[in-house]
Amino acid sequence: MGGGVLIEFRLLGQVEVWRDGTRVELGGRKQRAVLAALLVRAGRVVSQDQLIDDLWPADPPARAAATVQVFVSNLRRALEPDRPRGAPARLLVTSAPGYVLRADAGAIDAHEFVRLAAEGHAALDDDDGQRAAQLLSEAAGLWRGAALADVADAPFAQAEASRLEEQRRSCAEDLVEAELSLGRHTAVVAVLEQQVAEHPLRERPRAQLMLALYRSGRQADALAVYRDGTRILRDELGIEPGASLKALHQAVLSQDPELEWEPPEPVIRGVTPPTEPGDEPGRVLVVDDSGINRRLLVTALTEQGHE
The missing domain is CATH 1.10.10.10 (Winged helix-like DNA-binding domain superfamily/Winged helix DNA-binding domain)
Structure with a gap:
């Protein structure tokens, strides 16, 4: 343009x-x-x-x-x-x-943020943690401060900034979930502690912090995070934690094996490498989502290639 x-x-x-x-x-x-x-x-x-x-x-x-x-x-x-x-x-x-x-749309950072955050969320739903982390990290990196900071007193700006800030929080939580799926538990603890401090009534980052601490060998700290959340919810809103947070608390208490991290299955992108002399047919590119940034080339035995 x-x-x-x-x-x-x-x-x-x-x-x-x-x-x-x-x-x-x-x-x-x-x-x-x-x-x-x-x-x-x-x-x-x-x-x-x-x-x-x-x-x-x-x-x-x-x-x-x-x-x-x-x-x-x-x-x-x-x-x-x-x-x-x-x-x-x-x-x-x-x-x-x-x-x-x-x-x-791509020339406006707010529109680009919404697009990247949505694609990252979709990748997370597809259990593609590596791609989700890349997209969500790129989305988060577009922020330079509070949205519309220098015109924030205008009513139209207040409404738009509030909408964008809510999406920013959801993006941050999705990014942590992607990092947790890749086994980066210890690395996200400090980020989660800040998120919980800034938004103590939000249960999702509190649950993520409990899981990150537990997987880092800090069961007692994970339980303390739950106790703090229960107290805050009772004092501020007069309610109990939600069912999912309660279930996580019980799982941490009982050291449920289901809480342990398992490396995700490699995600097949469906990208066929360029054919070179000597290449065998039916080879596909597989990306390892373990967070080690490895790329594994495997041979897929396709029906067409091995009849």
Whole structure:
């Protein structure tokens, strides 16, 4: 987009735009808020009235409409500085009754995060821990701070930031689950301790911490984590732990063999290596998900190749 110019829109932190590796100057907070309001609704028409409400939800100034038009004009020059005078804008386009920001989904970090997190979750459901860890780690790495940090006081930004932060937490929990499936119990303990401290009412990271501690030979610490969680839930919400957390507690108490980690089965990707002289037919690539980063090439005896 943008005539061969690489443009990146960033919402996972302060609102930023980068053109070919150079950060774009976006102006003051209100002007950046206009861009953010358009970005969170990218591809959809945002009316001028909606933008006015986004910027001044309580008491808009008399010349609010004219001010929005100035902000849009400034943003157009910032986004497309090489656009000839009089030429139509290609990114921030007028479309009655307002404006639309045209950007590929992959150019907006928030959209890319959602895509990667969803693919990582799907890989986790498919018991492909190695791929899940790679995708989820990439998704988590897109964050630079709190979403929409520099326009966070705007109501539209608060709602979007809250939605993204919830997805961020789920992504972090999925990533830990992927790491646990690969046998990296000790490595995730510190991360889980921080997650539990920040979100003491969330049962999933607490359960993950119990499992990581138990598999690291720290049964007593795992039981202490459960006791702390039980106390907090009773004190804060007046409820007992959920059934799954209770079941895990009993399993830790009884040292249930089912809690022990077992290396996952190798995942067949279905990728056939390039044929070289001397190669036998029916060979497929198998990726070992043990976390050792090995690639095993095995010969699959296919019916066609060995009739």
